[in-house]
Amino acid sequence: MTDVPASSAPTGVDQPLTTVHRPSREEAEAAVRTLIAYAGDDPSREGLLDTPKRVAKAYGELFSGYKDTAEQVLERIFTDVAGYEEFILVREIPFYSHCEHHMVPFIGNAHIAYYPTEGVVGLSKLARIVEMYARRLQTQEAMTAQISNAIEKVLKPRGVAVLIEAEHMCMTMRGVQKPGVSTVTARFTGCFQEDPSEQARFMMLIRGQK
Incomplete structure (x- = not known):
């Protein structure tokens, strides 16, 4: 032991x-x-x-996500961004997690955007931060907050937007047994929280609109 x-x-x-x-x-x-x-x-x-x-x-x-921390996943920051000032968006990051209430899977996609200040991380790191928190016993609400908080704490951006869409097997396989139901959670900080137009632009882009 x-x-x-x-x-x-x-x-x-x-x-x-x-x-x-x-x-x-x-x-x-x-x-x-x-x-x-x-x-x-x-x-x-x-x-x-x-x-x-x-x-x-x-x-x-x-459940390998318990082995890492946000600081380890996001530790390498690139400061040379050639004057780029717009937000960075990575959408449709697939994940598989397990709800902490019944220990059955919930499966979905995460969308993440942030406005960098002093630098950026490699795009794969955003996928890794999703993977790290997904590979723990979770609730979708907590996972949404954890991803947002991690980016806020380590990168100190001007704003973060996180949206997660998932289907929960605890609703599909047991209980009400309603397959195909999608649960959406979102969290906005900084300029995304303060400016509704930034939220609207984020939503437009993750839906694939030009």
Whole structure:
């Protein structure tokens, strides 16, 4: 067994860390066997013998976002932007996350724009910051705020706009069972918050209009 740091507040940007007790790989596999039995199947059945190992390995990938911080992902800033003063937009960043209430997936796209001040980051870094927060147990609202807060904290831009659209399997596979329902969350800071025309331009561009 090991103790690992984890964010103490889901809506912040890598808040002061608390220590979370992390079970061993063997304990994780035993827990999967318990869940298989709880579901009504036999964990010793041939087709399920290696399932606990596979699930434990998959969790390492699906929840790998706990290993990084926003500062690590956005650490390299380029200051030579040749006088560029407009906002930078990366749209339709696909992601896969898991809701913290039922631990089932929600899948969608993120759109991010920011007005740089002292410099910019590589475009792939915006996709990586989405990936980092998506690969944690999440709510869509918290993830939207975390992405926005991370860019605000590290890049200190004049404004940030983040919009996330996603379909939640907790509504599709269980409960009300309504497939195709899309949930939209958005957060605007700085000049995007202060000027409705900037929000309108952001929305126009992410919808693909000229």
